[in-house]
Amino acid sequence: MPLLPRRFxxxxxxxxxxxxxxTVLVEHVEKPHNLSAILRSCDAVGVLEAHAVSLSGRPRTFNSTAQGSQRWVPLCDHPDVTTAVQHLKAQGFKLYGTNLGVDARDYRxxxxxxxxxxxxxxEKWGLSETATALMDQAVFIPMRGMVQSLNVSVATATLLFEALRQRQTAGLAPSHGEGIPEDRYDDLLFEWAYPQVARWCREQGRAYPALSEDGEIIEDLPRTARLRC
Known part of the structure; x- marks a missing residue:
């Protein structure tokens, strides 16, 4: 079925x-509810993609809490936290790890x-010692009750929405695609609009077709590809 203009x-x-x-990097967060809620918060704030280091042999699952967010916020896997941190730092990210150590700063x-x-x-054990040592800054969320920490998905949402608030206040929250590298924007839009056709293009080793202003595929694709629309 062709994509409706309002959907596009x-x-x-x-x-x-x-x-x-x-972005967010989660280390050994395996509970489906927590992973689902984290991705839902990422989607709500406008995170392009998230990252994860998982325990070996644990298949990842999501539940209804995600509300389909895993379709819109890819969760990139890394074999270990050192590799994940190196990957993020190479892209220019400053890493803030949740920790109650003496060097931790109030997130605000x-x-x-x-x-x-x-x-x-x-939730049960927090960041590993390896991860903690690799952080640029430890942060904490002040608690006023008997419990010293929040559920990991709630903590993630708190941090993400503070980042969004700061960016909105500073006039840095994107609204016209300026938050995405120029060379990725068109491909991402095509993948969102036509995920099955995008998969077919990748299998064929070909570039994505151009889209009209209303989101129609301009190129005359083979019938097998058109059926994927």
């Missing part, structure tokens, strides 16, 4: 507000307007 405009509007310089006192990645561990 909705996809483009959401993509225009995505931020490639804001940090500047999240530049490229930043929030790194969180599983």
């Amino acid at each position: 405009e909705r996809l483009r509007s959401v993509l225009n507000q995505r931020m490639a310089d804001l 006192a940090c500047d999240f307007t530049g490229p930043c990645a929030f790194v969180l561990g599983a």
Whole structure:
């Protein structure tokens, strides 16, 4: 079925507000509810993609809490936290790890307007020692009750929305696609609009067709590809 113009405009509007310089790295967060809620918060704030280091042999699953967010926020896998951190730092991210150590700063006192990645561990044991040692800055969320920490998905949402608030206040929250590298925008829009055709193009080793202003595929594709629309 052809993509309706209003659907295409909705996809483009959401993509225009995505931020490639804001992300999350979760270490050994395996519970489907938590992973699902984290990706839902990423989608709500405008995170382009998230990252994960998973326990070996644990298949990843999502539940209804995600509300389909895993379709819009890819979760990039890394074999270990050192590799994940190196990958993010090579892209210019500053890493903020949740920790209650003496060097940790109140998250509200940090500047999240530049490229930043929030790194969180599983609720039960938090970040590993290896991950903690690799962080640029430890942060904490002040608690006023008997419990010293939030659920990992709630903590993620708190940090992400603070980053968004700071960027909106500074006039840095994207609204016209400026939060995405120029050379990636058209491909991402095509993948969102026509995921099955995009998969076919990748299998064929060919570039994505151009789209009209209303989201129609301009190129005359083979019948096998058109059936994927």
